Amino acid sequence: MMRLPLFEFRAPRTLEEAARILDGEKTNAMPLAGGTDLLPNMKRRQQVPRTLMSLRHIQSLSHVELGHSGARLGACLTLADIAGDPRFRNGLTALAQAASVVATPQIRNMATLGGNICLDTRCNYYDQSYEWRKSINFCLKKDGTTCWVAPGSSKCMAVSSTDTAPALMALGARVRLVSRSGEREMPLSELYNNDGIDYIKRRPDEILAEVVLDSLQGWKSTYWKLRRRGSFDFPVLSVAAAARFSKNGVVEDARIAVGSAACRPLVAAEAAEYLQGRPLNQETIAEAATVAARIAKPLDNTDFDMTWRKRVTAEFVTYALRELRGDDMRPVNLLLTRHQ
Ligand SMILES: Cc1cc2nc3c(=O)[nH]c(=O)nc-3n(C[C@H](O)[C@H](O)[C@H](O)COP(=O)(O)OP(=O)(O)OC[C@H]3O[C@@H](n4cnc5c(N)ncnc54)[C@H](O)[C@@H]3O)c2cc1C
Numbered sequence: 001m002m003r004l005p006l007f008e009f010r011a012p013r014t015l016e017e018a019a020r021i022l023d024g025e026k027t028n029a030m031p032l033a034g035g036t037d038l039l040p041n042m043k044r045r046q047q048v049p050r051t052l053m054s055l056r057h058i059q060s061l062s063h064v065e066l067g068h069s070g071a072r073l074g075a076c077l078t079l080a081d082i083a084g085d086p087r088f089r090n091g092l093t094a095l096a097q098a099a100s101v102v103a104t105p106q107i108r109n110m111a112t113l114g115g116n117i118c119l120d121t122r123c124n125y126y127d128q129s130y131e132w133r134k135s136i137n138f139c140l141k142k143d144g145t146t147c148w149v150a151p152g153s154s155k156c157m158a159v160s161s162t163d164t165a166p167a168l169m170a171l172g173a174r175v176r177l178v179s180r181s182g183e184r185e186m187p188l189s190e191l192y193n194n195d196g197i198d199y200i201k202r203r204p205d206e207i208l209a210e211v212v213l214d215s216l217q218g219w220k221s222t223y224w225k226l227r228r229r230g231s232f233d234f235p236v237l238s239v240a241a242a243a244r245f246s247k248n249g250v251v252e253d254a255r256i257a258v259g260s261a262a263c264r265p266l267v268a269a270e271a272a273e274y275l276q277g278r279p280l281n282q283e284t285i286a287e288a289a290t291v292a293a294r295i296a297k298p299l300d301n302t303d304f305d306m307t308w309r310k311r312v313t314a315e316f317v318t319y320a321l322r323e324l325r326g327d328d329m330r331p332v333n334l335l336l337t338r339h340q
Pocket residue numbers: 030031032033034035036037038039040055075076079101102103104107110111112113114115116117118119120161162163164202206207208209232233234235
């Protein structure tokens with residue numbers, strides 16, 4: 001049985017108190033939300049914070065504001081809250097779909113939006129027990145000096161495996177980060193680095209407090225996920241797409257994001273730009289899918305063959321855009337679930 005290392009536990013009741021604790025602890029503390037990723041990581045000694053600071057007693061982190069002018073979602077909303085709430089539809093469908101395919105129902109009851117956005121990167125050589133990792137002399141990401149995926153590389157290329165971040169990026173989300181020295185808001189697309197170790201720009205003294213969305217009235221969105229098991233599994237490729245159409249079916253605005261194909265979720269800006277002012281027909285969808293797929297750079301460090309994952313990226317973009325156009329994609333979805 002894997003046991004947790006010893007740690008000090010703090011449970012602040014307000015965001016100010018939490019910011020004070022993180023400020024005092026510097027890099028020794030980590031925020032704990034649902035704990036569905038951090039606690040297993042601690043058992044495997046991938047992360048060994050001296051102090052765990054629970055966010056679950058801070059009521060202001062669990063709010064939902066959904067109105068005509070946009071949405072503000074507290075970081076401690078659970079994924080089950082989001083997946084099961086009928087208000088997360090139409091423009092917000094991609095987020096509800098992404099939340100509903102994370103892990104299992106039990107995990108979604110604990111797992112939070114903030115934890116999913118801040119999720120550690122993953123790799124076949126890293127997501128292993130301490131003893132397994134020790135037997136290969138660890139790796140660059142933790143306790144070692146060599147990257148076993150690319151031994152000549154000085155950079156870790158562990159994969160971003162968050163489901164909600166690509167969906168939120170397609171929705172144009174921003175995040176609000178709070179620390180003792182103040183707060184800042186930034187587009188979610190700017191929160192990540194393409195680096196498996198230093199994957200997030202959140203400073204250790206910052207708490208991700210909320211996700212902010214502009215009005216998505218008139219938008220449609222969708223999320224497509226590739227995983228081995230249809231019941232539950234981490235994504236090994238995902239595509240989120242959102243679009244607003246004119247009355248005659250021309251794309252007025254669009255955003256496409258590709259997940260689990262690099263150390264960070266990627267924005268397919270060129271493909272989205274290409275679609276603007278065009279209808280979604282076979283030709284434009286095929287062109288956008290080809291352009292979007294170019295940014296995917298999967299490596300051989302997660303499930304499924306990397307060249308195949310690269311190849312099916314265009315197909316997943318096609319499925320997403322066809323769904324936005326109004327095609328009935330249930331047969332494709334069913335086929336994929338069975339196949340997976
Ligand atoms: C069997 C299994 C299957 C899984 N499948 C999936 C999957 O399919 N897709 C997927 O995306 N994930 C999956 N996960 C990973 C995990 O369950 C989810 O990503 C979950 O959303 C993490 O949220 P959490 O609240 O539990 O985060 P925690 O484990 O509490 O924290 C995760 C990280 O985020 C930091 N953090 C949390 N909240 C904040 C905050 N507000 N501000 C700053 N930092 C914060 C923590 O310090 C930690 O570094 C799976 C996990 C398991 C065990």
